[in-house]
Amino acid sequence: MCAESHTVSIGRKEIYLRPKEFELLRLFLTKKGKVLTREFLTESVLGYEFLGDSRAMDAHIKNLRKKLGKNGKRIKTIIGVGYKFIEE
Numbered sequence: 001m002c003a004e005s006h007t008v009s010i011g012r013k014e015i016y017l018r019p020k021e022f023e024l025l026r027l028f029l030t031k032k033g034k035v036l037t038r039e040f041l042t043e044s045v046l047g048y049e050f051l052g053d054s055r056a057m058d059a060h061i062k063n064l065r066k067k068l069g070k071n072g073k074r075i076k077t078i079i080g081v082g083y084k085f086i087e088e
Contacts, residue, residue, distance in 0.1 A: 010071060020045050021064045028075060028085035037082040 006022055008015045017025065023045045027036065041057050061083060065072030076084045 010069065015067055017064070017067060020060050021067065024060055024064055025068075028083070032085050032087055035078050035081055035084045039082075041082065 006017075006019075008017055008022065008025065024041065027041065027044055038055070038057050041061075045060070046056070061075060065075055068074075074086050074088065076086055078084055
């Protein structure tokens with residue numbers, strides 16, 4: 001992952017992420033092992049002014065998991081709280 005160029009690669013394959021997905025991945029990687037609440041993720045990625053449902057974050061995470069392929073399983077759902085990125 002290269003924040004300056006907004007690129008993500010798994011192996012030699014470059015993956016296209018939308019800006020919100022990229023920001024989500026950046027947060028997960030900088031806070032590995034910590035539970036991130038939906039509210040924290042929503043405020044950090046969508047902004048304080050976001051008026052939608054915090055469940056909108058679930059859709060962004062679903063898309064991110066899909067794009068990450070088998071690595072998407074590293075984003076664990078913590079029921080009733082949020083999400084956590086685990087190391088292998």
